Amino acid sequence: xxxxxxxxxxxxxxxxxxxxxxxxxxxxxxxxxxxxxxxxxxxxxxxxxxxxxxxxxxxxxxxxxxxxxxxxxxxxxxxxxxxxxxxxxxxxxxxxxxxxxxxxxxxxxxxxxxxxxxxxxxxxxxxxxxxxxxxxxxxxxxxxxxxxxxxxxxxxxxxxxxxxxxxxxxxxxxxxxxxxxxxxxxxxxxxxxxxxxxxxxxxxxxxxxxxxxxxxxxxxxxxxxxxxxxxxxxxxxxxxxxxxxxxxxxxxxx
Amino acid sequence: xxxxxxxxxxxxxxxxxxxxxxxxxxxxxxxxxxxxxxxxxxxxxxxxxxxxxxxxxxxxxxxxxxxxxxxxxxxxxxxxxxxxxxxxxxxxxxxxxxxxxxxxxxxxxxxxxxxxxxxxxxxxxxxxxxxxxxxxxxxxxxxxxxxxxxxxxxxxxxxxxxxxxxxxxxxxxxxxxxxxxxxxxxxxxxxxxxxxxxxxxxxxxxxxxxxxxxxxxxxxxxxxxxxxxxxxxxxxxxxxxxxxxxxxxxxxxx
DNA sequence: TAGTGGTCTAGACCACTTG
DNA sequence: AAGTGGTCTAGACCACTAA
Numbered sequence: 001x002x003x004x005x006x007x008x009x010x011x012x013x014x015x016x017x018x019x020x021x022x023x024x025x026x027x028x029x030x031x032x033x034x035x036x037x038x039x040x041x042x043x044x045x046x047x048x049x050x051x052x053x054x055x056x057x058x059x060x061x062x063x064x065x066x067x068x069x070x071x072x073x074x075x076x077x078x079x080x081x082x083x084x085x086x087x088x089x090x091x092x093x094x095x096x097x098x099x100x101x102x103x104x105x106x107x108x109x110x111x112x113x114x115x116x117x118x119x120x121x122x123x124x125x126x127x128x129x130x131x132x133x134x135x136x137x138x139x140x141x142x143x144x145x146x147x148x149x150x151x152x153x154x155x156x157x158x159x160x161x162x163x164x165x166x167x168x169x170x171x172x173x174x175x176x177x178x179x180x181x182x183x184x185x186x187x188x189x190x191x192x193x194x195x196x197x198x199x200x201x202x203x204x205x206x207x208x209x210x211x212x213x214x215x216x217x218x219x220x221x222x223x224x225x226x227x228x229x230x231x232x233x234x235x236x237x238x239x240x241x242x243x244x245x246x247x248x249x250x251x252x253x254x
Numbered sequence: 255x256x257x258x259x260x261x262x263x264x265x266x267x268x269x270x271x272x273x274x275x276x277x278x279x280x281x282x283x284x285x286x287x288x289x290x291x292x293x294x295x296x297x298x299x300x301x302x303x304x305x306x307x308x309x310x311x312x313x314x315x316x317x318x319x320x321x322x323x324x325x326x327x328x329x330x331x332x333x334x335x336x337x338x339x340x341x342x343x344x345x346x347x348x349x350x351x352x353x354x355x356x357x358x359x360x361x362x363x364x365x366x367x368x369x370x371x372x373x374x375x376x377x378x379x380x381x382x383x384x385x386x387x388x389x390x391x392x393x394x395x396x397x398x399x400x401x402x403x404x405x406x407x408x409x410x411x412x413x414x415x416x417x418x419x420x421x422x423x424x425x426x427x428x429x430x431x432x433x434x435x436x437x438x439x440x441x442x443x444x445x446x447x448x449x450x451x452x453x454x455x456x457x458x459x460x461x462x463x464x465x466x467x468x469x470x471x472x473x474x475x476x477x478x479x480x481x482x483x484x485x486x487x488x489x490x491x492x493x494x495x496x497x498x499x500x501x502x503x504x505x506x507x508x
Numbered sequence: 509t510a511g512t513g514g515t516c517t518a519g520a521c522c523a524c525t526t527g
Numbered sequence: 528a529a530g531t532g533g534t535c536t537a538g539a540c541c542a543c544t545a546a
Contacts, residue, residue, distance in 0.1 A: 016515060042531060053517045055309075058532085066320075071440060071479045074532045075524035079479050185502040186325060192496040194448065194468060212466060212491055214448060218500075225325045225333050237466055242446040244498075248439040270534060296512060307536045312513085328513045329543035 017052055018059035025060065029069050029080055039077040040070060068245035110148075111170050112204065113139040116158060123155060123230055127219055134158040135230075138169050139204075147206035149239040153232040160228040177228075186223035192216050192242065201234060214240040271306055272313035279314065283323050283334055293331040294324060322499035364402075365424050366458065367393040370412060377409060377484050381473055388412040389484075392423050401460035403493040407486040414482040431482075440477035446470050446496065455488060468494040 028034050041049065046057045061078060064070045070078045119133040135155040142150035154173060156164065161181065168176040177183050197213050207213075213234050220229040282288050295303065300311045315332060318324045324332045373387040389409040396404035408427060410418065415431065422430040431437050451467050461467075467488050474483040 018515080044531080053519095055518095056516060059515090061532095068441070068443075071475075071477070072532065073478055073525085075526080075530080076478075077525095077531060081479070187322070187499065187501045189322075190498045190500060192446070192494075192498075194466075194491040194494055210466075212448075212464075221325075223325070224327055224330075225335070237448040240446075240448055242496075244444045244446075245441065246444060247441045272534080298512080307538095309537095310535060313534090315513095326513065327544085329511080329545080331512060331544095 017050075018056050018063070021046075021050055021052070021057065021060035022063040025064060026067075026069060029064075029083060034080045036080050036082040038080050040080060042077060066247070108143040109170055110141040110143060111138075111166055112141055113137060114164060114166055114169050119155060126217075127227060127230055129227070136161065136164045138164060138173065140169065141204055144239065148204060149206065149236040151201065151205055151234040153234070155230045157228050160222070160226060183228075184223040186221050186225065188218045188220040190216055190218040194237075205234070205236060207236060210237055212237060271304075272310050272317070275300075275304055275306070275311065275314035276317040279318060280321075280323060283318075283337060288334045290334050290336040292334050294334060296331060320501070362397040363424055364395040364397060365392075365420055366395055367391060368418060368420055368423050373409060380471075381481060381484055383481070390415065390418045392418065392427070394423065395458055398493065402458060403460065403490040405455065405459055405488040407488070409484045411482050414476070414480060437482075438477040440475050440479065442472045442474040444470055444472040448491075459488070459490060461490060464491055466491060 025034070025040070034040060040046070040061075043054055043057050043061070046060075047054050050057065061070065061072065064078075065072060068081060069083055070080055072078045115137055116134055117137050119127075119129065119131065119135045121131055124131045124133060135157055138152075138154040138156065140152045140154075141148040142152065144150075156173070160183070161177065164173070164176070168180070174185065178185060193215050194212050195215050197207060197211060201207060201213055205213075214237060216231075216233045216235070218231050219227055220231065221227050279288070279294070288294060294300070294315075297308055297311050297315070300314075301308050304311065315324065315326065318332075319326060322335060323337055324334055326332045369391055370388055371391050373381075373383065373385065373389045375385055378385045378387060389411055392406075392408040392410065394406045394408075395402040396406065398404075410427075414437070415435065418427070418430070422434070428439065432439060447469050448466050449469050451461060451465060455461060455467055459467075468491060470485075470487045470489070472485050473481055474485065475481050
């Protein structure tokens with residue numbers, strides 16, 4: 001018996017037509033079925049190919065646009081951009097483990113600490129939560145070629161996430177949260193700065209006499225806007241790289 | 255005589271209904287007319303208020319969502335996020351001058367160089383353009399409290415931009431390009447790294463014995479996808495800060 | 509169950525590009 | 528003039544939330 005779409009996609013994440021079409025065209029661009037510099041089929045053409053309405057095609061194209069795959073031009077068409085040169089999207093919300101997997105970098109995670117504590121005072125202030133809030137404090141060192149180049153310090157609210165097994169912390173927190181707990185991650189605010197190294201950095205990381213370190217801080221929220229995580233990720237200067245695709249939001253008003 | 259919308263908006267940038275509605279609601283959020291944590295009126299309600307169709311309201315809300323103003327929740331409504339804490343959008347494509355204006359920081363720009371040259375070899379390779387390409391080389395130092403903390407090196411293709419008066423370079427290149435030349439900036443790819451300081455950095459900037467510097471490189475394209483600018487912006491470590499709003503694109507496929 | 513947002517449609521008109 | 532993308536509509540059905 002043939003399963004209906006709904007049955008087949010039970011528990012899946014996105015089953016909308018426009019998202020499916022987005023994924024198909026994305027693959028075709030990564031495949032080079034559609035080559036950089038060329039035009040995609042017109043919206044009317046895609047409407048016929050996929051047998052959907054034009055607005056549905058347009059939603060799919062909007063996703064491609066936002067993710068830097070195409071540029072649209074009125075009267076002309078949708079031009080495929082050169083996506084090969086920046087084929088790993090470090091931008092957006094992506095965890096360390098996901099990055100490693102997508103880039104196949106030989107690396108290793110060492111779990112240094114995983115315990116429940118009161119939230120550190122300065123973090124409570126930053127997040128504007130009570131100082132009596134309890135959090136899982138998870139500290140992990142990321143090794144590359146036997147050197148610790150990244151130190152991740154995560155604080156996860158126990159009110160949202162009850163338990164964190166060591167095995168999960170050694171693998172991927174986001175995988176655990178999304179796939180095992182079934183929570184949906186929504187958005188985050190990130191801040192990048194460069195700061196003097198701390199005594200802890202010197203103790204836990206393989207710093208070659210560096211005096212500074214790149215620090216990224218973020219507060220991560222679920223889709224229902226509940227705050228659940230504060231992250232501080234400390235990167236050795238020579239191993240830090242951040243790539244972003246940015247679209248002009250229209251001329252600013254001066 | 256009353257002017258029609260089209261006449262009134264001659265040469266303006268966006269006159270679509272959904273964009274107007276976006277701007278109005280954005281102001282209302284910044285005004286605190288809609289307060290953080292509260293719900294916006296429902297889509298049906300907004301449909302009546304603005305006398306437009308629901309899809310038009312939804313386009314406006316999508317803009318608010320992407321810019322971090324709201325979070326939508328099916329069955330619930332659109333929740334206004336706390337936007338005050340991060341009220342300057344460093345993310346996206348924003349020029350130095352625009353940032354200064356929006357933050358009212360007392361600062362000064364010194365034009366060090368503005369001349370037409372052949373494109374430097376390493377940049378030609380990076381951009382995959384011919385080494386015989388001619389560019390405006392614009393080098394500017396950004397002073398803050400009498401210290402040079404940022405060094406901007408811009409290379410603009412003469413094939414797209416014929417002339418750059420010194421006065422414009424001292425003000426804002428983006429303002430000149432968009433408002434005086436009428437070109438439309440589309441998108442850019444940015445890369446952030448930390449690198450050892452060069453002899454030029456030492457000569458032109460007020461470095462206090464720092465050994466490293468934050469470097470952001472980007473290639474900027476027009477809306478019609480033409481490449482027109484390569485930028486290298488060098489920031490003193492203690493003056494660098496980058497803030498980003500990121501939305502999870504849905505669980506990654508492991 | 510009523511109200512919310514999420515998706516989708518079929519059609520319309522407009523602005524822009526190219527021949 | 529023909530084809531492209533940009534905007535907008537009115538209506539439909541679905542999935543989720545809260546009472």
